[in-house]
Amino acid sequence: MAPERFFLELDPPSEAMREWPHVVIVGGGFAGLKVCHALARKPVRVTLIDKRNFNLFQPLLYQVASGLVSEADVASPLRQMVGQAPNIQILLGEVVDIDPAAKEVVFNDHRYGYDHLILASGSGSTYFGHEEWRPLAPPMKILEHADEIRRRLLMALEEAEQTRDPERRRFLQSVVVVGAGPAGCELAGSLIELMHRAIRRDFKQLDHHLCRVVLVDAVERVLPTMHPKLSAAAAGHLERAGVTLVMRSMVKGIAPGRVALDGPEGHRELQAATICWTAGVRASRLGALLAERTGAPVDRGGRLLVEPDFSIPGHPEIRAVGDLCAYLHTADGRPLPGMAGPAVQMGAWVAASILNQNGSLAPFRFTDLGSMAVIGPFYAVADLRGLHVSGLAGWVLWALAHLAFIPDTENRITLFTKWMWQIATRQRTALLITGRPDQHLGVDVGLYRAQLHPPEPAAAPAGEVEPADNDLPLAA
Numbered sequence: 001m002a003p004e005r006f007f008l009e010l011d012p013p014s015e016a017m018r019e020w021p022h023v024v025i026v027g028g029g030f031a032g033l034k035v036c037h038a039l040a041r042k043p044v045r046v047t048l049i050d051k052r053n054f055n056l057f058q059p060l061l062y063q064v065a066s067g068l069v070s071e072a073d074v075a076s077p078l079r080q081m082v083g084q085a086p087n088i089q090i091l092l093g094e095v096v097d098i099d100p101a102a103k104e105v106v107f108n109d110h111r112y113g114y115d116h117l118i119l120a121s122g123s124g125s126t127y128f129g130h131e132e133w134r135p136l137a138p139p140m141k142i143l144e145h146a147d148e149i150r151r152r153l154l155m156a157l158e159e160a161e162q163t164r165d166p167e168r169r170r171f172l173q174s175v176v177v178v179g180a181g182p183a184g185c186e187l188a189g190s191l192i193e194l195m196h197r198a199i200r201r202d203f204k205q206l207d208h209h210l211c212r213v214v215l216v217d218a219v220e221r222v223l224p225t226m227h228p229k230l231s232a233a234a235a236g237h238l239e240r241a242g243v244t245l246v247m248r249s250m251v252k253g254i255a256p257g258r259v260a261l262d263g264p265e266g267h268r269e270l271q272a273a274t275i276c277w278t279a280g281v282r283a284s285r286l287g288a289l290l291a292e293r294t295g296a297p298v299d300r301g302g303r304l305l306v307e308p309d310f311s312i313p314g315h316p317e318i319r320a321v322g323d324l325c326a327y328l329h330t331a332d333g334r335p336l337p338g339m340a341g342p343a344v345q346m347g348a349w350v351a352a353s354i355l356n357q358n359g360s361l362a363p364f365r366f367t368d369l370g371s372m373a374v375i376g377p378f379y380a381v382a383d384l385r386g387l388h389v390s391g392l393a394g395w396v397l398w399a400l401a402h403l404a405f406i407p408d409t410e411n412r413i414t415l416f417t418k419w420m421w422q423i424a425t426r427q428r429t430a431l432l433i434t435g436r437p438d439q440h441l442g443v444d445v446g447l448y449r450a451q452l453h454p455p456e457p458a459a460a461p462a463g464e465v466e467p468a469d470n471d472l473p474l475a476a
């Protein structure tokens with residue numbers, strides 16, 4: 001494979017750029033985008049490579065899944081975000097290999113050289129060795145997953161509207177959400193609100209008393225990383241809204257419309273037309289790849305164990321940030337959580353360290369701003385470094401924090417408007433059924449055409465974890 005020359009070397013907008021170090025960033029999520037912003041218009045050449053052409057605000061994916069907002073409200077084109085800086089080039093493609101000896105990454109069948117490589121490829125979902133569950137219980141990591149959850153739920157409700165069989169209707173109106181972390185609680189809370197209130201007027205035959213959302217997890221309490229007081233508040237609100245909590249129950253099997261559980265009451269089975277999975281996170285496969293190429297250590301979740309400056313052992317020119325890394329250089333030695341806040345702060349520090357090669361930069365210190373989860377309209381819980389807030393005050397804090405974090409002004413305004421509209425009217429404007437494969441047949445749908453009949457995924461041996469990919473399409 002012939003090495004490609006970087007575009008700026010071929011046609012540099014200015015002579016000076018020829019001498020500037022070339023920083024390649026893989027992944028334009030929270031961490032990668034922050035690096036770009038910090039390096040924009042600085043004396044470095046930057047190439048941002050991402051397999052999607054947009055930055056995704058994952059914390060609001062549940063709102064796409066439940067028809068509260070649309071795809072474009074939570075995603076922003078990368079070119080629009082950072083492409084206008086003269087020293088930043090954005091390239092669409094999936095990095096599939098890294099050659100640390102040659103200092104090159106491989107994507108789109110080309111090799112590109114780098115002086116600094118920043119890996120910010122995030123994380124994906126894992127089914128703990130049960131990849132066969134993926135098509136039956138979609139995860140919620142990318143836009144297509146959220147679309148798929150919404151499509152399945154709405155298709156089930158449309159069928160329920162037309163069925164006379166009460167048992168079948170009960171099944172069609174049932175949802176199981178696996179995973180009681182923030183994403184699972186937010187999804188469950190939003191779906192019950194959708195089924196009990198938002199669509200009550202729109203579906204004439206549905207009996208909203210039969211609508212059921214069951215939230216399942218093996219842990220003791222919902223939101224296990226938050227203070228027990230907030231977990232109890234969130235659990236109480238979810239139950240009052242109509243969500244059934246099934247804690248201390250391990251998923252043993254998933255079949256179409258069925259989830260088998262082992263819990264305190266022994267073995268039981270839940271039946272639901274829509275099953276969603278928010279339970280497992282695993283680092284992007286670039287972590288394992290780099291470990292293979294360099295011997296860099298990874299933890300059980302596939303995250304690269306990085307040095308205090310986010311480099312990997314023996315390669316100061318390669319850094320890993322965000323969900324892809326396990327940063328253990330903390331006061332208590334515990335890794336920083338896989339959240340947006342740490343990812344952004346890591347990105348900012350690494351960019352500063354590249355610009356300060358000869359200067360002195362204070363060691364990385366994470367400022368913990370706390371965590372939040374929105375459980376229903378006007379109700380959120382917030383764990384702010386010892387300050388525990390729930391209810392309306394929590395919701396206001398949650399809304400302000402998310403609006404502040406959204407990287408795009410247009411989206412900020414749109415989201416605020418849609419939230420206010422939804423609160424005032426209880427209506428959801430994005431309840432669209434899209435992405436039906438049968439509607440695509442015979443139509444040239446480009447890349448997706450090949451995915452309509454993907455090869456059967458090989459089942460992983462029990463106990464072995466499949467490599468995660470945050471873009472893995474559903475094979476349903």
Ligand SMILES: Cc1cc2nc3c(=O)[nH]c(=O)nc-3n(C[C@H](O)[C@H](O)[C@H](O)COP(=O)(O)OP(=O)(O)OC[C@H]3O[C@@H](n4cnc5c(N)ncnc54)[C@H](O)[C@@H]3O)c2cc1C
Pocket residue numbers: 026027028029030031032049050051052054055056057058059060061062093094095096120121122123140141182183284286321322323324338339340341343372470471
């Ligand atoms: C449903 C959900 C809800 C969440 N809620 C919250 C919340 O409320 N608060 C919070 O703080 N955090 C939340 N998180 C976690 C937060 O979104 C992540 O911690 C954060 O996105 C990590 O940022 P990152 O930059 O490491 O990776 P990401 O933001 O995931 O970005 C990774 C980027 O890399 C690209 N990429 C991956 N592999 C390749 C490749 N091989 N080649 C090229 N490009 C590649 C991807 O396309 C993507 O753009 C949530 C996550 C999810 C899924």
